[in-house]
Amino acid sequence: MRHLLSTADxxxxxxxxxxxxxxxxxxxxxxxxxxxxxxxGRTVVNLFYEDSTRTRISFETAAKRLSADVINFSAKGSxxxxxxxxxxxxxxxxxxxxxxxxxxxxxxGAPHMLAHAGWLDAAVLNAGxxxxxxxxxxxxxxxxxxxxxxxxxxxxxxxxxxxAGLRVAIVGDVLHSRVARSNVRLLHTLGARxxxxxxxxxxxxxxxxxxxxxxxxxxxxxxxxKPDAVMMLRVQRERMSGGAGGAFFPSAQEYSRKFxxxxxxxxxxxxxxxxxxxxxxxxxxxxxxxxxxxxxxVIVEQVANGIAVRMAALYLLLAGNDAGAGSVPNERTxx
Amino acid sequence: xxxxxxxxxxxxxxxxPADVVLSGERITHVGAPGTGGAxxxxxxASAPSSGTGPDRGADAGAGVVEIDGGxxxxxxxxxxxxxxxxxxxxxxxxxxxxxxxxxxxAGGFTAVxxxxxxxxxxxxxxxxxQVWRLGKDAGWxxxxxxxxxxxxxxxxxxxxxxxxxxxxxGVRVFSDDGKCVHDPVLMRRALEYVKAFDxxxxxxxxxxxxxxxxxxxxxxxxxEIGLAGWPAVAEESIIARDVxxxxxxxxxxxxxxxxxxRSVEIVRWAKSRGVDVTAEVTPHHxxxxxxxxxxxxARFKVNPPLRTRxxxxxxxxxxxxxxxxxxxxxxxxHPVEDKDCEWAAAAFGMTGLETALSVVQQVMVDTGRMxxxxxxxxxxxxxxxxxxxxxxxxxxxxxxxVGEPANVTLVDPAASxxxxxxxxxxxxxxxxxxxxxxxxxxxxxxxxxxxxxxxxVPVDGAIATEGVPA
Numbered sequence: 001m002r003h004l005l006s007t008a009d010x011x012x013x014x015x016x017x018x019x020x021x022x023x024x025x026x027x028x029x030x031x032x033x034x035x036x037x038x039x040x041g042r043t044v045v046n047l048f049y050e051d052s053t054r055t056r057i058s059f060e061t062a063a064k065r066l067s068a069d070v071i072n073f074s075a076k077g078s079x080x081x082x083x084x085x086x087x088x089x090x091x092x093x094x095x096x097x098x099x100x101x102x103x104x105x106x107x108x109g110a111p112h113m114l115a116h117a118g119w120l121d122a123a124v125l126n127a128g129x130x131x132x133x134x135x136x137x138x139x140x141x142x143x144x145x146x147x148x149x150x151x152x153x154x155x156x157x158x159x160x161x162x163x164a165g166l167r168v169a170i171v172g173d174v175l176h177s178r179v180a181r182s183n184v185r186l187l188h189t190l191g192a193r194x195x196x197x198x199x200x201x202x203x204x205x206x207x208x209x210x211x212x213x214x215x216x217x218x219x220x221x222x223x224x225x226k227p228d229a230v231m232m233l234r235v236q237r238e239r240m241s242g243g244a245g246g247a248f249f250p251s252a253q254e255y256s257r258k259f260x261x262x263x264x265x266x267x268x269x270x271x272x273x274x275x276x277x278x279x280x281x282x283x284x285x286x287x288x289x290x291x292x293x294x295x296x297x298v299i300v301e302q303v304a305n306g307i308a309v310r311m312a313a314l315y316l317l318l319a320g321n322d323a324g325a326g327s328v329p330n331e332r333t334x335x
Numbered sequence: 336x337x338x339x340x341x342x343x344x345x346x347x348x349x350x351x352p353a354d355v356v357l358s359g360e361r362i363t364h365v366g367a368p369g370t371g372g373a374x375x376x377x378x379x380a381s382a383p384s385s386g387t388g389p390d391r392g393a394d395a396g397a398g399v400v401e402i403d404g405g406x407x408x409x410x411x412x413x414x415x416x417x418x419x420x421x422x423x424x425x426x427x428x429x430x431x432x433x434x435x436x437x438x439x440x441a442g443g444f445t446a447v448x449x450x451x452x453x454x455x456x457x458x459x460x461x462x463x464x465q466v467w468r469l470g471k472d473a474g475w476x477x478x479x480x481x482x483x484x485x486x487x488x489x490x491x492x493x494x495x496x497x498x499x500x501x502x503x504x505g506v507r508v509f510s511d512d513g514k515c516v517h518d519p520v521l522m523r524r525a526l527e528y529v530k531a532f533d534x535x536x537x538x539x540x541x542x543x544x545x546x547x548x549x550x551x552x553x554x555x556x557x558x559e560i561g562l563a564g565w566p567a568v569a570e571e572s573i574i575a576r577d578v579x580x581x582x583x584x585x586x587x588x589x590x591x592x593x594x595x596x597r598s599v600e601i602v603r604w605a606k607s608r609g610v611d612v613t614a615e616v617t618p619h620h621x622x623x624x625x626x627x628x629x630x631x632x633a634r635f636k637v638n639p640p641l642r643t644r645x646x647x648x649x650x651x652x653x654x655x656x657x658x659x660x661x662x663x664x665x666x667x668x669h670p671v672e673d674k675d676c677e678w679a680a681a682a683f684g685m686t687g688l689e690t691a692l693s694v695v696q697q698v699m700v701d702t703g704r705m706x707x708x709x710x711x712x713x714x715x716x717x718x719x720x721x722x723x724x725x726x727x728x729x730x731x732x733x734x735x736x737v738g739e740p741a742n743v744t745l746v747d748p749a750a751s752x753x754x755x756x757x758x759x760x761x762x763x764x765x766x767x768x769x770x771x772x773x774x775x776x777x778x779x780x781x782x783x784x785x786x787x788x789x790x791x792v793p794v795d796g797a798i799a800t801e802g803v804p805a
Binding site for chain 1: 553554555556557558559560561562563564566630631672675676677678679680
């Protein structure tokens with residue numbers, strides 16, 4: 001694995017290796033001494049063109065726990081609106097000797113450009129690009145699902161397993177969501193059955209070719225699909241106003257009534273079902289406080305798992321090649 | 336002193352080999368092989384001819400140059416582009432009138448219509464005359480400026496269309512290209528107003544509200560790669576409205592760079608009703624699909640966007656059956672930095688002057704869907720007629736016949752070449768065809784009997800003598 005750009009690039013074996021490695025990383029994070037020497041002397045640059053303190057901190061923590069040197073490069077605005085072009089920034093990072101670049105960008109495809117335009121030879125890790133992909137989010141979601149629904153709450157015994165037969169409902173603004181795109185591909189690869197639930201205005205033209213089912217009704221999906229996991233997507237307030245593209249639904253109240261997850265719908269889910277959200281949440285819009293804080297909510301745990309998954313991704317991109325593809329023999333002892 | 340050119344063994348419009356003589360701005364002879372020398376006055380009849388290409392040895396003595404077509408080279412009327420962005424004034428970093436028209440000559444063109452989205456906009460008699468004069472001074476092709484429909488392409492009030500029509504530039508084509516005249520009342524007024532001087536409104540059909548922030552064709556690919564979609568209906572709905580408006584007011588309408596299957600259907604339907612509508616398609620919409628966007632390579636970013644395979648097939652069919660009248664390049668040069676960046680930040684558009692004929696040959700001629708006579712129609716006669724430059728002493732798009740202006744292009748359909756952006760004559764290298772091997776090369780181009788291209792290379796010396804900056 002040279003870069004991590006899209007979950008569509010991950011074969012099933014790659015995905016399982018990432019999850020298994022994340023499980024090993026997670027085990028180390030239960031220790032008092034959380035830091036590993038694995039990436040000592042390597043430089044990881046967090047190149048963030050969008051504000052996302054949560055994701056940046058998660059990557060920064062992951063890299064530091066692996067002993068990498070971390071440089072945070074926050075570059076607001078696109079190459080058109082302000083300052084330096086993506087190309088010049090990439091050339092600068094190359095000159096500085098970055099080993100990995102974690103990039104968050106509002107333009108779909110920007111990480112692809114960094115990886116393939118020949119500007120730098122660092123490993124590129126997509127931390128979210130436009131409406132395209134956010135692969136580590138999908139990996140941490142899959143990791144969380146596997147732990148709870150395959151491992152019964154623990155990673156023990158989950159090594160090498162996929163998500164075959166599990167049903168996952170992803171609810172909300174699919175149209176603008178890189179989280180939804182990433183999850184549909186990855187969960188499908190891992191054998192889960194995904195249902196996207198959204199008003200038709202928030203589904204892209206072309207969704208019919210995706211490897212999932214599509215529903216316009218959350219209640220119907222809960223009744224018929226009996227999802228093992230429900231993933232609520234953030235709905236941005238600007239989707240309700242008449243900005244570019246106009247309003248996608250009539251009001252917050254109507255959205256909440258038809259697509260929000262509250263205690264009533266929660267009670268109709270199967271008893272073992274888990275509630276997920278990539279954050280940050282709009283409490284009272286797509287998810288009620290009851291549901292967000294419920295015992296079946298794994299939302300806070302998703303954040304912790306994000307660190308383990310990002311450690312795994314950085315490890316496999318930067319050290320995995322040295323250790324030989326598909327295994328982590330030399331590092332296992334130090335984990 | 337003008338040079339006389341004897342074109343031996345060339346195939347006018349792809350027909351039987353003939354000798355054609357160009358002398359004193361006109362075609363003076365079209366006859367059987369072997370008759371050219373005598374027709375030219377015998378001056379070069381005995382000169383040795385060494386394969387294809389001009390025999391410069393013969394040039395020295397008699398002012399007569401022979402070009403041996405080897406019974407293979409195809410002679411076409413000089414190509415006419417109805418849709419060229421020359422960028423000057425304003426974006427001389429991308430292209431100038433001089434560099435763009437030189438590229439046009441290299442691509443076999445003898446006339447181009449220069450789009451109005453310059454800075455300042457070509458919306459006054461002064462600016463269109465400036466562009467026209469720059470073209471005249473450059474001397475590579477005849478430049479016919481397109482006038483903006485609305486002031487500053489703003490879509491709010493009509494520009495002084497009459498003044499542009501009456502100017503030295505003689506504007507007949509009006510377009511806000513890049514922007515759509517979306518206000519239906521304004522469009523109606525423009526259609527009506529230009530009737531007074533036999534003008535035509537060339538519409539860039541793009542419903543603005545349906546395409547806010549749009550980056551590429553809306554469909555399977557855009558859904559997957561997360562780029563905001565430009566739905567086909569945004570083009571089709573405007574074309575449908577405009578053909579109905581044109582019918583209602585009895586005006587002439589031209590549809591720019593049509594790109595979807597249903598656009599072809601709508602134009603076909605309108606023509607069947609007798610609406611005075613013409614349509615153009617670009618080489619890139621004849622060849623490429625939106626699958627190219629998967630690379631996020633902004634050289635494939637263009638407006639209207641590359642569409643689906645079904646759309647490509649439909650525009651080919653529409654061109655073959657005459658629903659689409661014209662192939663126009665929409666040549667849109669951009670400096671490297673406007674393309675070598677993330678897709679959303681990149682400019683729309685691609686160069687096309689030097690590759691248009693080859694694309695048409697590959698897609699339409701080599702597949703048997705069109706003849707070279709058809710090529711002459713869609714790349715010369717029809718655009719010249721729509722632009723109203725098909726009459727008068729320097730007319731374009733005329734038959735290859737004695738007495739016609741010597742605006743002709745000589746093409747070698749058996750040759751091929753690999754496209755390299757950095758090797759293009761245009762000042763910009765943003766071609767979507769990078770690395771592709773295309774059939775056909777332009778061997779020579781003649782503008783009123785003067786060679787602007789020989790041996791496939793622009794004839795710089797001849798132009799420089801007319802006072803063009805080096």
